[in-house]
Amino acid sequence: MPEDPVPEMREWGVVRPEELERIVIVSPHLDDAVLGCSYLMARHPGATVVTVFAGRPEEYPDPMERWDALCGFVPGDEVHVARRAEDETALRVLDAEPVWLDFVEHSYLERERWVRPPAIVDGLAGAVERLDPTAVFAPFGLANPDHDCTHDAAMLVRDRLDAGISWFCYEDTGYKHIPGLLAWRISKLFRSGLWPTPAAVPVTADHERKTRAVGCYPSQLLALEADWQISVKLAAPAPEQYWRLAPPPDGWGMLSEI
Numbered sequence: 001m002p003e004d005p006v007p008e009m010r011e012w013g014v015v016r017p018e019e020l021e022r023i024v025i026v027s028p029h030l031d032d033a034v035l036g037c038s039y040l041m042a043r044h045p046g047a048t049v050v051t052v053f054a055g056r057p058e059e060y061p062d063p064m065e066r067w068d069a070l071c072g073f074v075p076g077d078e079v080h081v082a083r084r085a086e087d088e089t090a091l092r093v094l095d096a097e098p099v100w101l102d103f104v105e106h107s108y109l110e111r112e113r114w115v116r117p118p119a120i121v122d123g124l125a126g127a128v129e130r131l132d133p134t135a136v137f138a139p140f141g142l143a144n145p146d147h148d149c150t151h152d153a154a155m156l157v158r159d160r161l162d163a164g165i166s167w168f169c170y171e172d173t174g175y176k177h178i179p180g181l182l183a184w185r186i187s188k189l190f191r192s193g194l195w196p197t198p199a200a201v202p203v204t205a206d207h208e209r210k211t212r213a214v215g216c217y218p219s220q221l222l223a224l225e226a227d228w229q230i231s232v233k234l235a236a237p238a239p240e241q242y243w244r245l246a247p248p249p250d251g252w253g254m255l256s257e258i
């Protein structure tokens with residue numbers, strides 16, 4: 001009797017080990033990758049985190065802007081230096097390496113000067129390409145303008161780079177609980193023909209190690225607690241779900257129209 005062919009569905013959700021040989025995580029700010037991808041980094045030592053908004057504004061305002069004030073910074077502090085140091089320490093806990101880009105967060109800029117995706121794409125594409133990744137993890141990019149911008153820029157980078165790279169989105173910790181926003185982004189990607197689908201990425205769900213890494217951002221935790229009750233969400237403990245971005249299976253595309 002002829003053997004049954006292996007059904008296509010056996011592969012859905014599966015991530016092949018070779019896809020995860022060289023992982024790059026794109027982070028909007030100096031903390032988002034650790035908040036959303038610690039278990040991934042714990043399982044795959046040597047990942048690189050490229051943080052987009054790690055630059056210094058021309059001037060720090062006096063008084064400090066709201067977020068920095070919540071973080072406990074005071075006039076005269078070099079906030080980006082302190083935050084980069086936090087990031088370096090946190091990533092060391094997870095055996096990961098930082099790469100910092102010099103874009104400046106929207107909160108320091110007049111609205112018309114906010115950094116937009118086309119301004120980022122060359123720098124981000126170059127940084128990612130130099131790392132020769134097999135997989136890139138980008139944020140869904142929810143609510144916060146820097147997150148939204150980072151997501152859109154990452155999608156432009158995806159269009160440019162080698163089609164052999166696997167792409168995933170991770171859920172923005174804190175922001176994913178804003179009503180409807182994760183659903184909105186997933187629906188938007190779905191309708192664009194890039195179907196986000198939960199992937200069974202091997203991780204090490206070491207909550208203690210994640211807590212230690214997250215604890216390396218004491219300044220950010222103050223503001224994240226004030227605005228988002230971050231401790232409740234991290235204590236749940238919230239899962240880290242990664243979603244593969246890929247076109248639909250042959251013949252399924254019409255679902256995007258319904």
Ligand SMILES: [Zn+2]
Nearest residue numbers: 028029032147
């Ligand atoms: Zn952020």
